[in-house]
Amino acid sequence: MRKGYGANQPVYLDRTVKGEPLTRTLIKTEELNHVIKGLSNDCNSFDFLQFATLFDFVERHGTQSNIKYTYIPANLQRTISPCSPPKYPFLIIPLSSGSSAGQAMACSASLMGRLAQFRFEPASGWQSAATFFLLVTGALVTTCKLLSFLRALFSIFILPGQKLTKFGPKGSWAVVTGASEGIGREFSLQLARAGYNILLISRSSSKLTAVANEIKTKTPTAQTKIHAMDFSANNDLDYEKLKALIQDLDVSILVNNVGRSHSIPTPFVLTPLDEMEDIITINCLGTLRITQLVAPAMMQRKRGLILIMASFAGMLPTPLLATYSGSKAFLQYWSTALGSELEPYGVQVQLVQSHLVTSAMSKIRRTSVTIPNPRDMVRATLSKIGRGSGLSAYAYTSAPYWSHGLMAFALTQVLGKMGKFVLGYNKAMHESIRKRALRKAEREKGRKST
Incomplete structure (x- = not known):
């Protein structure tokens, strides 16, 4: 986290692995709100110990609670960046005033490691638009080829x-x-x-x-x-x-x-x-x-x-x-x-x-x-x-x-x-023809010499 970011600033937890594009993790408010309330009465006062408690709870009860996680593309310019809350009901986990950039990075890495154990589903937005574009393009290409064949x-x-x-x-x-x-x-x-x-x-x-x-x-x-x-x-x-x-x-x-x-x-x-x-x-x-x-x-x-x-x-x-x-x-x-x-x-x-x-x-x-x-x-x-x-x-x-x-x-x-x-294939075919022609020429030459 960059120096100068204030306490309780909302953050996305971003990740990059061996040069692969960054991913940004958001946790759905609707599905984890009851977990948050069980850990703290004030969401804004979360500290890193309470993060660990949240991890343990998710690991123990994630399947029973049908908890899901969503990846969306990250801003490639930042590892942890302050953002405005999105219009969709996502919980953006805040950091306490005493948190350092190093602690924030450690928290991000730990959170991503825990979340990797659970089932993920793609977010709506550009992914669905890209899928639609690819489907339409594939259908058009296939149709054109079929019409050409007919x-x-x-x-x-x-x-x-x-x-x-x-x-x-x-x-x-x-x-x-x-x-x-x-x-x-x-x-x-x-x-x-x-x-x-x-x-x-x-x-x-x-x-x-x-x-x-x-x-x-x-x-x-x-x-x-x-x-x-x-x-x-x-x-x-x-x-x-x-x-x-x-x-x-x-x-x-x-x-x-x-x-x-x-x-x-x-x-x-x-x-x-x-x-x-x-x-x-x-x-x-x-x-x-x-x-x-x-x-x-x-x-x-x-x-x-x-x-x-x-x-x-x-x-x-x-x-x-x-x-x-x-x-x-x-x-x-x-x-x-x-x-x-x-x-x-x-x-x-x-x-x-x-x-x-x-x-x-x-x-x-x-x-x-x-x-x-x-x-x-x-x-x-x-x-x-x-x-x-x-x-x-x-x-x-x-x-x-x-x-x-x-x-x-x-x-x-x-x-x-x-x-x-x-x-x-064309080359191999004509190389074979050449070999046969040369053998035939040798046979004819031998017959003439005798």
Whole structure:
């Protein structure tokens, strides 16, 4: 107690333990008044011996008398401080005129030690307000997460996508890059079946011709054109020829499917320079240049659809595929910005996120619940145009295949796509793939040497 405090000043008994916040003890008047009267006729004349008598009485009769004690937050600036009596009926124990600060401190410590033996209950006030705030906040967060999940389920399993004819009539043209095999080939076949003519673009002229012949066999009414070019060369002449080829075509759909990944999962410091350059040139620059050729005419017609095939590797940082992962992450941000720019002109941009698909790039041949074949992947994409599926929170982005949509929701809304847990799992998976690929390469090398 500070020097200068007068006799019979009301005090709170405060306590701090090893740096923990102070607590202030108040004893309820209603429940201890009969105890006080039994000890003294004048509450103001209490001395420290009578405190001890009070302790003994409480210790002996506390349970029978149903005596309770209440903690409230203390003023952190003082250990024992004079206060005005609170508006609630609490007894504030006074000190006698002869009490010293040391005696007051000893009394406080003794009282707190005795009170610690009994049952405590939190006081009303800020604690109840804090509890209410936490309950309301928790309810709001839980409700938002639940609504997001329901929205994802509706988008994945129930709500249909937009009709392709919104972006151009049947008989108009669809431009498909990387069209010689895999997903690009399936886009070409299914768009032709939907009534569109197809301009196929890829590196191999012979493979493009084979796909064009397949389209004519399966959909005789569809027209086809082919344009062979190597996107890794970034040759201006190739783009000039393509510009001349599409100049007179009513292009309503562009499928940016061309892409390249690493030959096998490889640490960045071991990645060959030419492989890094090809990945960036094909995945990023090739997609930009093709889109810049096609988009202006779409804007003039006030209609069009631009699909950009992406990868979970661009949504989740992927160790051992660092350059490929970065190139796909670039497409995520670029396509979202492009979608906002072109939407006022009636041109819709949609980035298509996918996990693994059986293809030459992934080197996976067996399908599973989470690994569709190109036919099913393309069918899901064309049936969910304009739907975010599991990525409804991402503008101009979709994960149309049902299991990929659920995975995308879990990664972005529950686990966290940038967290160490997901990153570690991703790294371990690709380290395992690398080990298997290296063992396979060694076996093939051994067979060739023999």
